[in-house]
Structure formats: C-alpha cells, structure tokens
Amino acid sequence: EIYSISERRSELEGRAEAEQAQPPSLPADAGGGSARQGSSRRVQYGGGGDMCFKCGKTVYIAELVIAQGRRLHRECFRCANCSCKLVNSPKWEAIGDDFYCRPHFMQKV
Numbered sequence: 001e002i003y004s005i006s007e008r009r010s011e012l013e014g015r016a017e018a019e020q021a022q023p024p025s026l027p028a029d030a031g032g033g034s035a036r037q038g039s040s041r042r043v044q045y046g047g048g049g050d051m052c053f054k055c056g057k058t059v060y061i062a063e064l065v066i067a068q069g070r071r072l073h074r075e076c077f078r079c080a081n082c083s084c085k086l087v088n089s090p091k092w093e094a095i096g097d098d099f100y101c102r103p104h105f106m107q108k109v
Helices: 005-020 102-108
Strands: 064-067 070-073 092-095 098-101
Touching: 092 102, 098 102
Parallel strands: none
Antiparallel strands: 064 070, 092 098
C-alpha cells in the first residue's frame, strides 16, 4: 500500500501535535548538578522520523513510500533481483521482506 504525500503529512502533523503535548526529556545534569550520575533521563535530539526498512536511514515525507506496511525511501523501493525502481510500477509483489518486479516475481513462484 502506498500513501500519498498529503496523507502522510496529516499523519505526521497529528503525531507532532501529540509529541508537543509531552514535555521534552532533560539531561541527567540539568537539575543544577543535583541529579545523580547514571540517571536514566536522556535528551532526545532530532525529529525522530521513520526509518527506511531497507537502508535504516531516516525517511522524510518527500521520499517516503509505504509498501506492505514497510516505510522506505523511493530509491530503496527496488526489485531484489534486477534493482529496477518499483515506485512508478503498478505491478510489483513481495516475498517475505523482499520486493520484486512482476517478471522476477513470476520466476520466484
């Protein structure tokens, strides 16, 4: 299943609003030196975006593809056999964690 950018944007905006309602984490020494060393509190940096299923890097909205519930970069959404791009292809299939163009899928089954 592939989501449109506007659908993904509204999903992320809802998530951002929920995260803004929660106070940010503080570093262990933010209490004027009174916090004990080894405290479990940590500072969170970055936007905490989705990670690409294939390469493990952050996926931003403009490059997001969701296929079989997996979030990927448009560039990472390729046939596992021939590496052709599957983004613009209406005919692709998945076997396990791998995606295939239709001709190579037919060879696998």
